[in-house]
Amino acid sequence: MHTKLSGSPASSASASVDNASGSLRFAQELLTRAGIGMHGVQPWDMTLKDPGVPARALAEGNLGLGEAYMNGDWEAEHLDEFFARLLRAGVADMVNPAALLFHAVKAKFLNLQNKDRAWQVGEQHYDLGNEFYESMLDPRMTYTCGYWKDASDLAEAQTAKLDLICRKLRLTPGQRVLDIGCGWGSFMSYAAQHYGVECVGVTISREQCDWAKARYPDLPLDFRLQDYRDIDEQFDHIVSVGMFEHVGRKNHRVYMETAHRCLKDDGLFLLHTIGKNRRHSTPDRWIDKYIFRNGDLPSIGQVGDAIDGLFVAEDMHNFGADYDKTLMAWCKNFEAAWPSFAERMGERFFRMWRYYLLSCAGAFRARDIQLWQWVLSKKGVLGGYERVS
Numbered sequence: 001m002h003t004k005l006s007g008s009p010a011s012s013a014s015a016s017v018d019n020a021s022g023s024l025r026f027a028q029e030l031l032t033r034a035g036i037g038m039h040g041v042q043p044w045d046m047t048l049k050d051p052g053v054p055a056r057a058l059a060e061g062n063l064g065l066g067e068a069y070m071n072g073d074w075e076a077e078h079l080d081e082f083f084a085r086l087l088r089a090g091v092a093d094m095v096n097p098a099a100l101l102f103h104a105v106k107a108k109f110l111n112l113q114n115k116d117r118a119w120q121v122g123e124q125h126y127d128l129g130n131e132f133y134e135s136m137l138d139p140r141m142t143y144t145c146g147y148w149k150d151a152s153d154l155a156e157a158q159t160a161k162l163d164l165i166c167r168k169l170r171l172t173p174g175q176r177v178l179d180i181g182c183g184w185g186s187f188m189s190y191a192a193q194h195y196g197v198e199c200v201g202v203t204i205s206r207e208q209c210d211w212a213k214a215r216y217p218d219l220p221l222d223f224r225l226q227d228y229r230d231i232d233e234q235f236d237h238i239v240s241v242g243m244f245e246h247v248g249r250k251n252h253r254v255y256m257e258t259a260h261r262c263l264k265d266d267g268l269f270l271l272h273t274i275g276k277n278r279r280h281s282t283p284d285r286w287i288d289k290y291i292f293r294n295g296d297l298p299s300i301g302q303v304g305d306a307i308d309g310l311f312v313a314e315d316m317h318n319f320g321a322d323y324d325k326t327l328m329a330w331c332k333n334f335e336a337a338w339p340s341f342a343e344r345m346g347e348r349f350f351r352m353w354r355y356y357l358l359s360c361a362g363a364f365r366a367r368d369i370q371l372w373q374w375v376l377s378k379k380g381v382l383g384g385y386e387r388v389s
Helices: 002-006 009-033 053-060 062-070 079-088 100-109 117-126 130-136 154-169 186-195 206-215 252-262 285-290 300-307 321-340 342-365
Strands: 176-180 198-203 221-225 235-241 263-276 312-318 369-377
Touching (some): 079 342, 130 321, 154 235, 154 369, 186 206, 186 221, 206 221, 285 342, 300 369
Parallel strands (some): 176 198, 176 235, 198 221
Antiparallel strands (some): 263 369, 312 369
């Protein structure tokens, strides 16, 4: 009986081949639904270098697929379009590996973004080095979606986005503004220079904080290495650009209570965040492990729950398609600058970062994820809030 359970080496090898062949056939069927092949004929096709990739992707989802790409086990000339087609066709919804169960339970029941853990993403991602980000981003170091309505390049798109925020907040000289998750100070510097306001910004990245302090010593800007939950001051307006994705569903309400506590009664709060289409979804395991530790995209319903009884939603503007263009511009800059970082960071990092930028571009292109700007008030704008675009 023991021999039958164990199987001979020959039978085990045969079973492995059968499993691999079955996974390959199933993967081919799924990819065909999205118009994707496995032989590199079309620029968005997969080219397999390891026949075990389909089995790993089916067993582990994007974590397995992403790690296989990092290892060089498969290629796609246009990785962004590969993901756009995959997601648009709903192929990812047809793969539900058991390995996701623990990750889903952990995200649902544990506070992965508490005060101790909140600093992890700063250390892992934002503290990679300012020189690295300077090579990829626009001159102001704006690491969020640009606004491409009338823009012809990345710098113009980011400037347009910053000005859009200032106009939506109705900034006037002398006002005091809080920036929750200020990054390298792109919004704060622009608002101070062009709208005459004073700003306080908090970040959990030491690299960002030090860089911003050195860059803008002569502007009325106060950069603080601080958790948002510890802020207890009054401001005319509040802005948060690309930070809410790190807050986590367990902390959404505390975040909004903090903003409510710090905002004057007649002030406005602009929340700029990536969002997901479904409330009941699980954070991506590959993104969580390699890019944004403990990230958790909100849904419209979750934002609504968080602001319930605290804020009036004056406006919600979705320009998620613009993130596709932004990410493609970042990837172009990253690849052009890579020779300067190749020796220090290595080929696996290059493939990881390329996978990150292009898979996200594909997700926005497929409209699988969104980019929202919410304008919130505490008591409602008398006479109504006029949309700015």
